[in-house]
Amino acid sequence: MSHLSARGLTKSFGSLQVLKGVDLDIELGEALCIIGPSGSGKSTLLRCLNLLIIPDLGEVYLDNVKLTNPKIRPEWVRQQIGMVFQSFNLFTHLNATKNVMLGLRHAKKVSRAKAYEKAVFELNRVGLGDKLDAFPAQLSGGQQQRVAIARALAMDPKVILFDEPTSALDPESIHEVLEVMAQLAKERMTMAVVTHEMGFAREVADQVVFFDAGKILESGTPNDIFDRPKSERTRAFMDKILR
Amino acid sequence: MTAIPTDLGGRAPPVRAPSRVRALRPPYPVRLLRRAIPIGVGVAVGGLGVYVIVGLLGFYGAGDLRSLTAFVVAAAMGAGLSVVVVSARWFDPRWAGRLLTWKVWRSVLMGVLAGYGGVVFLIGLGRLGFYRLAFAESQVPGLLSGFTTTLEVVTVIVPLGFLIGFFVGWARTTGSLFLRGFGAYYVDFFRSMPPIALIFFASLVGALSLKNSGIDPYTSYQITLWLGVIALAMHTGAYQAEIMRAGILSVPAGQTEAADAVGISRVRSMFFVTLPQAFRISLPPLGNEFSSVIKDTSLLFVIGWYDLSGVAFAQSSTAGVPPTSYLYGSLVIWIVAAMLYFVVTYIVTRTVRVVEDMFKVPGLEAARQ
Numbered sequence: 082m083s084h085l086s087a088r089g090l091t092k093s094f095g096s097l098q099v100l101k102g103v104d105l106d107i108e109l110g111e112a113l114c115i116i117g118p119s120g121s122g123k124s125t126l127l128r129c130l131n132l133l134i135i136p137d138l139g140e141v142y143l144d145n146v147k148l149t150n151p152k153i154r155p156e157w158v159r160q161q162i163g164m165v166f167q168s169f170n171l172f173t174h175l176n177a178t179k180n181v182m183l184g185l186r187h188a189k190k191v192s193r194a195k196a197y198e199k200a201v202f203e204l205n206r207v208g209l210g211d212k213l214d215a216f217p218a219q220l221s222g223g224q225q226q227r228v229a230i231a232r233a234l235a236m237d238p239k240v241i242l243f244d245e246p247t248s249a250l251d252p253e254s255i256h257e258v259l260e261v262m263a264q265l266a267k268e269r270m271t272m273a274v275v276t277h278e279m280g281f282a283r284e285v286a287d288q289v290v291f292f293d294a295g296k297i298l299e300s301g302t303p304n305d306i307f308d309r310p311k312s313e314r315t316r317a318f319m320d321k322i323l324r
Numbered sequence: 325m326t327a328i329p330t331d332l333g334g335r336a337p338p339v340r341a342p343s344r345v346r347a348l349r350p351p352y353p354v355r356l357l358r359r360a361i362p363i364g365v366g367v368a369v370g371g372l373g374v375y376v377i378v379g380l381l382g383f384y385g386a387g388d389l390r391s392l393t394a395f396v397v398a399a400a401m402g403a404g405l406s407v408v409v410v411s412a413r414w415f416d417p418r419w420a421g422r423l424l425t426w427k428v429w430r431s432v433l434m435g436v437l438a439g440y441g442g443v444v445f446l447i448g449l450g451r452l453g454f455y456r457l458a459f460a461e462s463q464v465p466g467l468l469s470g471f472t473t474t475l476e477v478v479t480v481i482v483p484l485g486f487l488i489g490f491f492v493g494w495a496r497t498t499g500s501l502f503l504r505g506f507g508a509y510y511v512d513f514f515r516s517m518p519p520i521a522l523i524f525f526a527s528l529v530g531a532l533s534l535k536n537s538g539i540d541p542y543t544s545y546q547i548t549l550w551l552g553v554i555a556l557a558m559h560t561g562a563y564q565a566e567i568m569r570a571g572i573l574s575v576p577a578g579q580t581e582a583a584d585a586v587g588i589s590r591v592r593s594m595f596f597v598t599l600p601q602a603f604r605i606s607l608p609p610l611g612n613e614f615s616s617v618i619k620d621t622s623l624l625f626v627i628g629w630y631d632l633s634g635v636a637f638a639q640s641s642t643a644g645v646p647p648t649s650y651l652y653g654s655l656v657i658w659i660v661a662a663m664l665y666f667v668v669t670y671i672v673t674r675t676v677r678v679v680e681d682m683f684k685v686p687g688l689e690a691a692r693q
Binding site: 131133155156157158159160163164166168170171172173174183184187188189216217218219229232233236 | 576578579582583584586587588589592596597600601604686687688
């Protein structure tokens with residue numbers, strides 16, 4: 082079985098069924114891009130993978146460990162699967178280093194000195210070695226998102242989920258964040274990226290999934306999806322964005 | 325961009341099935357006990373320590389050490405103190421030290437000096453012949469003992485009301501229907517009662533139920549007095565609960581979600597993510613409410629407290645009627661009482677201001693100036 086896999090994920094909010102039985106496989110060291118129109122349930126799918134939202138039906142497995150087992154703490158699951166949000170969600174009252182340290186200190190219960198060392202390392206890794214003491218309000222959008230990536234990396238996750246990481250950024254910041262993500266993909270970090278950056282998906286992804294109306298319509302290599310889409314709906318989507 | 329070392333990310337070893345210890349929560353009683361023991365020890369040590377110090381300083385008079393009053397006050401102060409220390413440690417261990425800065429000492433010193441300076445000034449006026457010196461000097465011991473009693477009540481009411489407000493406000497923002505309902509009814513009830521009715525109600529119910537209990541009259545009288553104090557603390561707790569709730573709700577949902585996403589437990593994310601941001605919003609109105617309840621303690625004299633207002637009321641009434649008939653003296657007594665209230669309120673609001681500074685966030689403080 083693959084590294085992270087979902088089987089038959091279903092989720093409804095009230096009468097609105099957002100996920101309609103989704104099967105998804107992410108291999109170890111693979112970069113998966115999920116594309117599709119807004120409101121199709123991509124973010125909900127991502128949040129179901131690390132149990133930020135508990136799915137109504139279906140299972141999630143991480144290396145054959147069934148994460149949706151009610152005996153497993155969601156906190157433990159989320160320590161294994163990192164997440165980066167569209168709106169960064171940095172802790173506004175903490176500086177960059179402490180933002181990264183928080184999870185280490187209070188979820189992994191690492192000592193202060195070790196957590197600090199790790200935080201400095203991860204911030205250097207995303208190119209923010211000179212912003213260790215800056216607070217989120219003092220950083221640009223791109224810098225904030227890179228701190229958020231460092232925060233996820235610091236937990237040594239098995240998988241990182243990116244939920245439209247560049248949608249709230251200006252073109253220049255988009256570039257610096259995508260560069261960090263491309264570097265991670267090159268290092269064979271397993272990642273699932275919900276994105277509208279088609280260039281990034283085409284260049285970096287090992288697998289691209291087209292998602293619409295709560296279902297995976299098509300999946301395959303970037304070339305398959307972008308150049309030779311099989312389904313009518315995918316072709317219509319591609320025609321609009323790649324024109 | 326700095327070079328990214330390639331040997332780190334990437335091919336992580338396969339996840340092993342979680343061991344029982346790491347993946348499964350211990351049963352609820354065990355978790356409760358783990359949390360309760362350090363807090364219990366803190367309250368016990370803090371309470372005993374304050375009890376001894378207070379006794380040694382003669383705050384209540386040496387003979388009073390064994391009295392219920394002294395014990396309740398000391399235990400409450402100790403509990404308040406240990407809660408402050410424990411929560412400060414939860415936020416950041418250096419904060420406990422940062423709170424006791426020169427700024428706080430200076431405000432305490434200035435407040436006390438202003439209070440005693442005012443008394444001395446009035447006595448000086450008396451010496452210069454503005455009014456009867458002998459009369460003024462005869463009033464001072466009573467007023468100072470009333471001042472001490474007010475301090476005693478305030479040291480219980482402010483931490484106790486804060487604790488009530490903190491937990492009720494928190495309860496109103498949780499997902500539990502029971503806790504939310506309890507908080508809503510609590511706030512609705514205690515906010516709708518005039519504090520004076522609550523004080524009478526608590527002490528009279530106490531007096532009636534203790535009437536035939538065999539407890540000696542002195543002790544049961546003390547109990548009814550403190551029941552009035554607790555009623556007032558519950559009243560201010562209702563207001564503070566709403567302030568805390570507003571603060572907690574002002575923190576964007578994304579903050580909690582981010583804390584969830586790194587795998588922090590709900591309680592820890594409350595203490596390390598939500599509350600530090602909520603306090604930034606809540607502290608100014610909390611300071612407001614503290615100063616308001618300090619002055620509300622003046623209502624306690626209706627059930628027999630000889631606090632500052634009780635003493636001022638008794639002494640100014642006596643002064644104003646025959647044989648003294650010294651109305652000017654009655655006025656002076658209330659002026660002194662007002663000044664002493666100012667001292668207490670000033671110290672508390674200044675301390676809150678220092679705490680506000682501790683919660684300031686660089687880049688977000690522009691609105692504060």
